[in-house]
Amino acid sequence: MSTVLTELSPLPRRENRAWKKLRANPAALVGFVLVAFFILIAIAAPILPIDSPIATSWTEVRKPPSALHWFGTDDIGRDILSRMIWGARASLLAGVISVAIAVALGVPLGVAAGYLRGWTDAAISRMTEALLAAPFLILAIALAAFLGPSLTNAMIAIGLSAMPVFIRLSRAQTMDVLTEDYVESAHAIGIGHVALVWRYILPNIFPPILVQATLSIANAIIAEASLSFLGLGQQPPAPSWGSMLNVAKNFLDQSPWMALWPGIAIFLVVLGFNLVGDGLRDALDPRDT
């Protein structure tokens, strides 16, 4: 008997299986490389040998890409490459912080609704439906307008607008986990509510929330760029890809490079997060083992 037991190979854990599937997914790997690249340049911005992103030069106004300015210069002679690198900070920061706000507010509310049910659930669900009813960008624009234009307020506005998705998701996942045998057993042996949520519910609803968070970062980066493009996000002279496009649209005919690079950067970083999110979803999907 003991021989049989020792010969049995242990069941692969879900995390290991998921990790293996993720590593075998070339699209997800491309996504990881893209995201890692942008995170790296955003972190390294202060030590990179580049011009100041706000240093103007009236002799270098709207110069096309050259050996001196690889991506060209803008309407007041600032180096576009430098502004792109520093702009990555604003975009990534906005993406991550706004989703962190959405998760930090949305998940507890969703778990509370799914766990407590009754009036708590009804009130939170109606609030979620109301927030979902206003289109994401219009809601973010309205909030940013009332809070005042700044990157911080844009992040709060995007975070609040993205929150309902996390409430819905964690509510549904909590209700699903509550039907599992191990939760009923935990109830039966007298584990308290807080411990039950902390030890059994949160770890089990984590994978779908991680997938949604990754995909939401992609949306949040586009939303931040949109708000900055409209003048409601990062304020000048601080660089942001959206505000760079806002200026660039006035010089399309004379200086098209001003509009080219920020758009490509937004596209690549959003594509990266979308690829990672899709890869995580496939890897963590329990139906597809």
Add this chain to the structure above:
Amino acid sequence: MLGFILRRLLIAIPTILMISVFVFSLQKLLPGDPVLAMAGEERDPATIAFLRQKYHLNDPVPEQYARWVLAAAHGDLGISLRTNQPVLQLIEEKLPVTIQLAIMAMIVALVIGLPAGVLSAYRRNTWVDWLSNAVALSGLSIPNFWLGIMLILLVSVRLGWLPASGYVSPWVDPWRSIQVMLMPAFVLGTGLAASLMRHTRSAMLGVLKSDYVRTARAKGLSERSVLVKHALRNALVPVVTVTTLLFGELLGGAVLTEQIFTIPGFGKLVVDAVFTRDYAVVQGIVLCTGVAFIAMNLLADVAYRLLNPRMRDQ
């Protein structure tokens, strides 16, 4: 069906009330005292007291909300500070422009997204599938305002094929109106096409595995007939509801598209209102889009029941 619609309408009431609470709270987010801004430089105490009285700002907040929501229910969303027109009238004026843009964008999305989704599912794991997925993912990742800028640069500035901005009513010059709206509709439609392609592919994959499609093939029907008459018709049921729900995305996208192509619609109205601090207009727009979205949700539910015989009989 009538009972179902009435039930759904009743459920919608608390949600609409919740939206109104949210929209009303927006003005409370404003930093500083709004009366001080209205009173001007001198800040005469008598003027301040008069303004507080006039706008009922001394009343308790619930009372202020009740007054505001009752007026809104009667179509009074306030007066625009910028144009001095009633907010509802402004929205009514701008809405047809955005509706035209939305309809044209939806046509673009359907023409690209549906066939791509069907083909991708039918040719699963072939180059057609991979290409469609790659294009769809790119469509979801490209910021539509940048796509708009690039198209203006290429199609209008460089090639001179289409006008870069402006608006012509279809009642005045239908052909010119389509020409002017073609590029904005394409920009707005591509993002939706990507979503639609993914939903259609997913629905088709489920349907193509079903017993009735296998039976249709076993009966010797042509592949085209199996695909169009049996598979697509059933796969369209969830796709129709998703299309209705894309309405929100469409309105959000219209804000930026109208800004880039200088189209005087609903989206441009909200941006202009934000920059002129015309808060009554911003509030009115959020409230109207919220209520419209709930109406679209209801429409999606009704469409789903009408298209799905199993749901209809319940």
